Amino acid sequence: MCGIVGYVGKQKASSIILEGLKRVEYRGYDSAGLAVLEKGAFTVLKKTGRVDNLVKLVAPRKFHATTGIGHTRWATHGGVTDANAHPHLSSDGKFAIIHNGVIENYVGMKQFLAGKGYTFQSETDTEALVNLIAYHFAKEPANGDRSRFLESVRKALLHVEGTYGIAVLCTECPDEIVGARKGSPLILGVGDGENILASDVSALVSRTQNVVYLKDGEVVHLTEKSFSLSTIQEQEEITPKIDRVSWKVEDAELGTFAHFMEKEIFEQPAALENTMRGRFSADASTAIFGGLNLTAGDLRQIDRLVFCACGTAWHACLVAEQLIERYARIPVEVEYASEFRYRNAPLDKNTLVFVVTQSGETLDTLEALREAKRKGYTVLAIVNVVGSTIARESDGGIYQHAGPEIGVASTKAFTSQLVVGAMLALYLGRLRDMSYSDGVEYVKALKQVPELIKAVLTQAPHIKAIAKRFSHHRDFLFLGRQSMFPIALEGALKLKEISYIHAEGYPAAEMKHGPIALISPDCPTVFFAPAGEMFPKLVSSIQEIKARKGQAIVITTTGAEFPPGLADERIDLPPCHEAILPILATIPVQLLSYYIAAELGRDVDKPRNLAKSVTVE
């Protein structure tokens, strides 16, 4: 959470920082601020609310500074106020800092610094760190060496418990930035006569596609022409590995859509095509994955899989569990990453752990990965963001290739996780008992997914009308059985996170064990009732809803027949292979949630209290 941008070069820093902040705003939008360094002094502007508020503050100012830092905040320590917005200055006025993370021992630090005469203007943990840097700078001998600034930051960080991605400016070193990371992402963009620091590739791709992903425990010192990388603890110089980012600026732009969420829903046919590209065997009977770093022999030894993830990615794991157990007959457990690391679950010797994450930066998921690796397990990652921390720390894995997802509510990343899960079930199944012909049929079904999604998307106007009809309700139930249950959970999560309507996902047959008490004309149910062996039972459950004057929005299969009047509204899915049904069934609930939130005038892409990537515990 929190977006970071730092610039040193020849251009106007404030413009580049504001552009970068707009692109990372989805990481946190409680407040935004920037600091530029000109004629040996800082100008700091900051404001609660969106980056647009900051833009209005900056507009009348004539900044020429070519060095600066900027920040968008997701509040942790201290309320959402102008004073708590970043950047923060040291009380001697020599340092400015932006920070993403949590400094756990800041109270003790503040007490120590107060005793040394440092003062504080905010309630943040960050202000303690910037003053600690100033304290160390004051203690360092002034020998005219550039490294004095770097050494002060390094020494201060040695005392920090917690997490950070930081960028720091110093009035005595006007054309330099020092950045460092531990637990929060930080990326260096290596430009032509300029260098940029950011928490996210999207903030720097308009300037350069050459990047260095900092690792935990590394500190970087940059000027417009050069940079050096070293470890915080041992002060060892590191030879940087420069990667090339494949994203283009246009990938993260809205185009003609009203919201990124809408764009990303409609992008799904292309995104899932990319997820599958080049990943089917020549005989079209199985999937192939280049990055698992495990042989077929290794995988045949595995007798249990554990999936760890959070939020929407956790729902994708629940679908993968059902498909892998059904088609590969391998027992699967799905864990909330946030619980897994503290649960100390006993794992068998031949267990393989998967972590699933869009951002690759979710702290709970990262810590689950580290915990499993510490215990000696191989951990593979299913991840969307290339070069992210989880992608780099895992033993191998599968990139989703769904492209940048900007909307805070995950859509195309979720369906691409479903595709990867389905492909994994196929791959593992074909390593065991799935026949060649079943494999061929399965591959054929997967290849149809983009076209079938396009067909479901044509119902958008119909779903929009349903959204309009039901948007005034304050409670919803989402019910489904088998692989539709995780999609019910996902539908409920989508609706609540962007429209602030209370929604619960439940296994349909569990309704009678409690949630049926909620059924009333005021609490509509989104009911997944696809054709298949469970269909008669699903119809009975809908009848129980209708008998209690509930309303049912039924997601079903084209041609499925219901008793007259049973469905208040009906959305049809094309008949399909059961492995791809969850993917198709997701589209209507994404659209329904989107249109309800839009109808209510909600801030769809930046819902209250949320941030795209949760990098705090």
Ligand code: M6R
């Ligand atoms: O980046 P990740 O996939 O690890 O993120 C996990 C969750 O924070 C995320 O899915 C969250 O639940 C979304 N807001 C859902 O739309």
